Amino acid sequence: MGRSGISLVDCPVSGGTARGAEGTLMILAAAAASEAMGLAAPAGLNTREVYDVFVNTADNSSAFENRVLHMHNGDRTPLLALNISVKDMGIVTSSSRKREIPKKALVKEKAQPMEGIETTPVSTPKEFKPVRFIGLGAMGSGEKPWIDAAIQAGVKRVVPSEYSTNIETEKSRKLPIVKDKLEIQKYVEEIAGQGKIDWTSVNGGPFFVPFIWLSGFGGVNAKEKSVKHYDGGERIVCTSRLDQIGEIVATVLKPENAEATKNQPVYTYSTPISPKKMQRVVEKLMGVQVEEKQVDIDEMVKPIYEALEKGDNTKTMGLYVQFMYGDGYGGDYRYMSWNEKLGLKEMTDEEFEKVVAGWLKE
Numbered sequence: 001m002g003r004s005g006i007s008l009v010d011c012p013v014s015g016g017t018a019r020g021a022e023g024t025l026m027i028l029a030a031a032a033a034s035e036a037m038g039l040a041a042p043a044g045l046n047t048r049e050v051y052d053v054f055v056n057t058a059d060n061s062s063a064f065e066n067r068v069l070h071m072h073n074g075d076r077t078p079l080l081a082l083n084i085s086v087k088d089m090g091i092v093t094s095s096s097r098k099r100e101i102p103k104k105a106l107v108k109e110k111a112q113p114m115e116g117i118e119t120t121p122v123s124t125p126k127e128f129k130p131v132r133f134i135g136l137g138a139m140g141s142g143e144k145p146w147i148d149a150a151i152q153a154g155v156k157r158v159v160p161s162e163y164s165t166n167i168e169t170e171k172s173r174k175l176p177i178v179k180d181k182l183e184i185q186k187y188v189e190e191i192a193g194q195g196k197i198d199w200t201s202v203n204g205g206p207f208f209v210p211f212i213w214l215s216g217f218g219g220v221n222a223k224e225k226s227v228k229h230y231d232g233g234e235r236i237v238c239t240s241r242l243d244q245i246g247e248i249v250a251t252v253l254k255p256e257n258a259e260a261t262k263n264q265p266v267y268t269y270s271t272p273i274s275p276k277k278m279q280r281v282v283e284k285l286m287g288v289q290v291e292e293k294q295v296d297i298d299e300m301v302k303p304i305y306e307a308l309e310k311g312d313n314t315k316t317m318g319l320y321v322q323f324m325y326g327d328g329y330g331g332d333y334r335y336m337s338w339n340e341k342l343g344l345k346e347m348t349d350e351e352f353e354k355v356v357a358g359w360l361k362e
Helices: 017-022 029-040 047-054 062-072 082-098 140-152 176-193 242-252 275-286 297-309 317-325 349-361
Strands: 106-109 122-125 133-135 157-159 198-203 226-230 237-239 264-267 271-273 291-295
Touching: 047 062, 140 176, 176 198, 176 317, 198 242, 226 275, 271 275, 275 349, 297 317
Parallel strands: 133 157, 157 198, 198 264, 226 291
Antiparallel strands: 106 122, 237 271
16 A cells, blocks of 8 residues: 555455444454464463453454453364355355456455555455555554555545444444444545545445344344244334345446545445344245244343443444434434435345345355
8 A cells, every 4th residue: 555556455354243233343353363372372472461461452353352351261062154255255255247347357466554554465356447446444543544644646536444334323322333434534524624535425224135134133033933023023124135235336436426425424225124024024935923022122232331430342233223223313314315316226125135035045
């Protein structure tokens, strides 16, 4: 980084189900956790003291904090989902097929290292045309160095890692899980105001993928034939297909849309979902009646906030449910969606059922 000629940087990310749901994945965070402890132990350092130091620095991440605790406790419970790797490769292959990009069209190019960050050769299509923007993976406050490097390289627009539910409401902005996002939003607003670079964030709600909508996290658990009705189960949250998210980013940056989408968040979605809507579809496709469980969101999150007050942030998964379905958090943001402006169509009921049917067969 830090040189001219860079047109696009796509950052690999790693993380768990809940963070995938709200777009707060981190760059190879789990691998970094193992490497950090792997260096500390042979060096004769007390790994628990190293852990205490790291979690109180700007380099801390929830993945590091959670995974190292499991290392210290000798807990070998698998915590990384292979579905995430499958998802990432699926995005690459499906997008390549749509655009008829041949596999042999990739060539290796040596990248200049940014200070303090070791880089490796990257692959770039020979026919790639400069679009002068940088799209960042979900890194939270760690995006700042990359944004600064983009400015130095002459990049015209940055797309921060949003991909989340509605962060414009007063209630949502108080959630601890969106703190990093708000910091980055404030930062890009400041540098855009100084004329250094333009920005556009793309918010698509939780991903429309099976490990969110059929695992029990979003309501329905197909394996257990049950559904959680959060606050009654009727509230809607807007969600987006993974392939459409990439298309949205490309659409936002088209010449005819670039000016209208400049320096503001863009909210889009593929389909609105509620636990009851997914329940009706799953019952129809599986031919069974699922067990209904009533969940009061305010009661569910009480122990989470109590733990946070004691300095324990390892139980925040439930806050994503509050983010999605909580009263006043704005999970149903169809009223401010850019779908019509950008020519994006909502999935039909038939398309919705077809996708869910495919998930159930997997």
